[in-house]
Amino acid sequence: MSENKQLSDIGAIKGIKQFIVVDNAGQVIKSRMEHTEKMAEMVFECGKLFFSIGKKNFTHAVFKRTCGNDFLIFPVGNQYIGMIKQKNIKTFTLIDSVKNFLADLT
Amino acid sequence: MIIFCEDCGEKNQVTAGQLKTGRAIFTCRVCGYANCFAFDSGPTARQTDQDLKQILDKQIKKSQTLLGCFICDRRYEILINRMPASLPQKDVLILGRCVCQGHQHAAVAIDDLSETWIQISDKAILVFKNSHNLFLVLVGQGPVFGENLISDETRYAFQCFTPQS
Numbered sequence: 001m002s003e004n005k006q007l008s009d010i011g012a013i014k015g016i017k018q019f020i021v022v023d024n025a026g027q028v029i030k031s032r033m034e035h036t037e038k039m040a041e042m043v044f045e046c047g048k049l050f051f052s053i054g055k056k057n058f059t060h061a062v063f064k065r066t067c068g069n070d071f072l073i074f075p076v077g078n079q080y081i082g083m084i085k086q087k088n089i090k091t092f093t094l095i096d097s098v099k100n101f102l103a104d105l106t
Numbered sequence: 107m108i109i110f111c112e113d114c115g116e117k118n119q120v121t122a123g124q125l126k127t128g129r130a131i132f133t134c135r136v137c138g139y140a141n142c143f144a145f146d147s148g149p150t151a152r153q154t155d156q157d158l159k160q161i162l163d164k165q166i167k168k169s170q171t172l173l174g175c176f177i178c179d180r181r182y183e184i185l186i187n188r189m190p191a192s193l194p195q196k197d198v199l200i201l202g203r204c205v206c207q208g209h210q211h212a213a214v215a216i217d218d219l220s221e222t223w224i225q226i227s228d229k230a231i232l233v234f235k236n237s238h239n240l241f242l243v244l245v246g247q248g249p250v251f252g253e254n255l256i257s258d259e260t261r262y263a264f265q266c267f268t269p270q271s
Contacts, residue, residue: 035215038214038215039215041215042211042212042214042215042216045208045211046208046211046212049204049205049207049208049211050204050205050208050224050226052204053200053201053204053205053224053226054224054226054227057226057227058224058225058226059225059226059227060224060225061208061222061223061224061225062222062223062224063212063216063219063221063222064219064220064221064222064223065216065218065219065220066108066117066218066220067218071212071216
């Protein structure tokens with residue numbers, strides 16, 4: 001799928017350390033993340049829960065970590081992207097970059 | 107306990123001694139800013155339901171962005187509800203279950219998880235858990251970032267909160 005091919009370029013965004021893409025059945029579409037299975041399950045379960053509250057208005061979730069490598073989830077169509085932020089970039093800067101990237105996909 | 111730098115917003119671990127005077131006095135480990143700010147009502151080591159309700163009400167009244175908040179327990183039952191009266195209790199319950207379960211799922215995979223922010227349209231939702239397995243959920247209006255929704259006083263009060271019953 002061309003969307004997946006483009007989506008896989010998300011790792012090139014400045015500030016993303018690792019990323020994973022899962023579909024709405026919990027299957028891993030692409031992973032550049034350690035502990036793929038565990039993280040895929042988390043992205044899928046959290047994405048599904050937050051989507052159930054906001055439906056298409058759910059834009060993103062941030063899991064703040066004391067180490068600074070925050071974890072972010074974005075819904076994209078019927079998939080979810082999970083990513084680990086590099087310490088040296090502000091969370092809101094990365095959110096804006098990802099939103100811009102995703103807007104260009106559609 | 108964790109206190110946020112007034113200047114850069116980074117978390118700093120401070121000792122009880124640095125809070126004894128009713129003020130948080132510390133140098134930020136990241137930006138070096140010399141923080142020195144008061145906790146308005148000087149939260150005590152243990153917060154009762156009534157103490158916390160007062161602090162939450164004060165924060166909601168003072169805040170331009172905070173719509174409301176609530177606290178639920180490990181079974182996701184609502185203990186304190188300070189959401190707008192127009193929102194039915196069952197909706198608060200559903201919201202609490204979804205966001206707290208999400209926080210719990212994340213905590214299994216992320217061992218140093220401190221808080222969860224969820225953005226739904228123009229609403230920001232912030233979830234914390236304290237050492238008594240209670241969740242504080244704050245809901246803000248406007249495209250705000252989670253860290254702007256809660257004061258240091260409220261954070262501290264919630265960390266110290268244990269239900270009376």
